[in-house]
Amino acid sequence: MSRVYNFSAGPAVLPEEVLAEAAAEMMDYRGTGMSVMEMSHRSKAYQAIIDEAEADLRDLMNIPNNYKVLFLQGGASQQFAMIPMNLMKNGVADYIITGQWAKKAWQEAQMYGKANAVASSADKTFSYIPDCSDLPISEDADYVYICENNTIYGTKFWQLPNTKGKLLISDVSSCFLSEPVDVSKYGMIYGGVQKNIGPAGVVIAIIREDLVSEDVRPGTPTMLRYKTHVDNGSMYNTPPAYGIYICGKVFKWLKKRGGLEAMKAYNEKKAAILYDFLDSSKLFKGTVEKKDRSLMNVPFVTGDKDLDAKFVKEAEAAGLVNLKGHRSVGGMRASIYNAMPIEGVEKLVAFMKKFEEENL
Numbered sequence: 253m254s255r256v257y258n259f260s261a262g263p264a265v266l267p268e269e270v271l272a273e274a275a276a277e278m279m280d281y282r283g284t285g286m287s288v289m290e291m292s293h294r295s296k297a298y299q300a301i302i303d304e305a306e307a308d309l310r311d312l313m314n315i316p317n318n319y320k321v322l323f324l325q326g327g328a329s330q331q332f333a334m335i336p337m338n339l340m341k342n343g344v345a346d347y348i349i350t351g352q353w354a355k356k357a358w359q360e361a362q363m364y365g366k367a368n369a370v371a372s373s374a375d376k377t378f379s380y381i382p383d384c385s386d387l388p389i390s391e392d393a394d395y396v397y398i399c400e401n402n403t404i405y406g407t408k409f410w411q412l413p414n415t416k417g418k419l420l421i422s423d424v425s426s427c428f429l430s431e432p433v434d435v436s437k438y439g440m441i442y443g444g445v446q447k448n449i450g451p452a453g454v455v456i457a458i459i460r461e462d463l464v465s466e467d468v469r470p471g472t473p474t475m476l477r478y479k480t481h482v483d484n485g486s487m488y489n490t491p492p493a494y495g496i497y498i499c500g501k502v503f504k505w506l507k508k509r510g511g512l513e514a515m516k517a518y519n520e521k522k523a524a525i526l527y528d529f530l531d532s533s534k535l536f537k538g539t540v541e542k543k544d545r546s547l548m549n550v551p552f553v554t555g556d557k558d559l560d561a562k563f564v565k566e567a568e569a570a571g572l573v574n575l576k577g578h579r580s581v582g583g584m585r586a587s588i589y590n591a592m593p594i595e596g597v598e599k600l601v602a603f604m605k606k607f608e609e610e611n612l
């Protein structure tokens with residue numbers, strides 16, 4: 253067996269302990285004589301899996317009792333529609349545009365109501381987070397929407413926007429469980445799990461219970477109503493059962509590692525190794541304003557397209573894979589999620605140093 257250091261933005265690296273455990277349980281899950289993949293979602297064994305997953309997530313994130321936890325499908329992208337269909341009661345919402353994912357959510361919302369862009373960092377290719385301390389929030393806005401960690405550009409909201417009393421809805425796909433959060437500050441937090449938690453196919457939504465109601469946009473399909481999933485414990489239909497099982501294992505792995513405080517400290521330590529090198533390098537440079545840097549996604553460039561391509565190719569040959577930047581921005585990007593061990597970042601920086609010496 254030969255494992256690489258996988259810097260993919262998503263689907264992304266998972267903890268080896270989790271993969272090994274899943275492998276050991278593949279043929280016979282705890283005496284059931286079958287894989288979790290083959291199991292009825294209505295079985296006792298599966299109910300225990302999803303219940304435990306939810307309980308562990310609640311524990312990890314300290315989720316207040318008046319919030320519901322949903323395991324959904326359709327990717328984070330489906331939420332771009334579900335959010336306005338369910339939550340745009342006045343038909344107005346304010347969006348902060350800090351990258352492609354926020355932009356897509358904003359564009360989708362325009363199909364259902366008046367979606368205002370109240371701030372944007374498009375002027376500098378999304379390399380910073382705009383000042384959100386005093387935005388022109390709409391009087392009748394149903395919510396303010398952010399993408400908290402911008403996977404493609406490598407920026408992060410280190411301070412939540414001042415929503416002037418309006419609900420805050422946040423896409424945390426690429427920073428989910430990377431640090432502690434105060435759930436009570438949000439109306440809803442959601443994210444696709446394939447960045448920092450588990451296999452593609454599961455979206456977790458944490459939503460304040462008073463926002464879940466029958467009062468949705470007329471014509472909203474049953475499957476796209478939060479209430480449908482709340483009323484049925486995320487099992488109105490067959491859930492992404494195997495994916496949820498793996499997420500549950502990752503939650504246990506995170507608890508064993510000391511929870512989200514410990515993960516934050518570890519993630520800060522990992523990111524500092526890479527950022528410190530970028531700040532001292534004569535060849536490589538980070539592309540993001542320092543104060544807004546993400547701990548999860550680290551984009552960087554040499555300034556020369558051919559050299560960037562050479563770097564990506566040679567890194568791959570050295571077992572450091574998926575370092576190519578997003579197709580829309582070029583350069584490089586190292587995604588260093590929870591499951592990326594510190595040794596992976598150390599190896600990457602050592603490789604970058606060597607590459608610098610050889611190519612400067």
Ligand SMILES: *Cc1c(COP(=O)(O)O)cnc(C)c1O
Nearest residue numbers: 327328329353403423425426444
């Ligand atoms: C990847 C990503 C998405 C899109 O996720 P899908 O599950 O592919 O729909 C949305 N938002 C953010 C922040 C992402 O990183």
